[in-house]
Amino acid sequence: MRELLERHYGYLFEEELLNEIEAVGVCKKVRQGETLMDIGQSISAMPLLFSGAIKVMREDEVGDELILYFIEKGDTCAMTFSCCMGTGKSEIRAVAETDTELLMIPIEKMEEWLSRYTSWRRFILDSYHTRLSELLETVDTLAFMKMDERLLKYLRDKAMVTHDDVIYATHLQVAHDLHTSRVVISRLLKSLEKEGKIKLNRNQIKVLDL
Template structure:
């Protein structure tokens, strides 16, 4: 399974010899929905390549409140974990499985070695940094300039793309935590969106129209 998924998700970015090496040294792991894959202050000895599923990357404030930074999709890696590995520091993020996910974990020393010796890996990492940087700028813009109702509908649309479905199974509290606000605010805004015929609400389900 690992070979098929690696070829399918990474052959556009990584050369065949590197994919074979990843198959040899990588550790295949699976996580269930809501499992913590990487936690804050964890010492990282491996970096993840996501083969299937989705992962959300979160930051935490001093009061323990979480803020969604970005999502990972199959064929991507977490550049914030790469940064920690390169600097031999502890993780500053929490990575949580958005749904059942399969990853292959790469030892840190291989990641560093390939960066200097393999052009396809180096380009993949640099492109990943650029993508995540753009997404974090967008997250900052959302917090600074976009009203909560606009953030909410954008969040819902992104969810439909991640899950390839117009119907999202999610609790109001989970949305509130991702958007760093209260459940009451989210419930009120969802009702407003439903009245505007932009969504349809049912128990723990939201259909984006």
């Protein structure tokens, strides 16, 4: 664990804080597609990612989902901490986009470190700022971009966080992520393929225009 901490967070935190993180953190491996946190679930810990990527989503009253942002290695999800400061219940769903290794930090320690370590406070505030920027980008995408533009951006974002230009997903899974129908996504994917921006295979989408 110490080697992973040093590699991904050593440049952020001082030795004393790294020692505390190592003492209380619990390593966890999450397989692709596994739910790390669900809506309404009580939150007792916050993740620090060592590898992989986590997809963070919201759900409407009829169960349709919408992607808010991705968390990558070296990141955390400050929204989980925000929820704990309020109801203590998760308002998001976090699902492993790829096989992911992370460290779970108890919430009570996180609050304590805010007052004790400037580096930790800066890390949490920077995380809030990053997540807010990504949320605003999501709002802009929904409000101002056409569905074909949203789809291409979604594919590029997934390729970026997975470090793979091949997206392993069905048209239905893509439709769920973008809060639309499979028929619409299939039509737009075929159109993007004709434009030379992607190449379609069975349950695979290769992004050519990165």
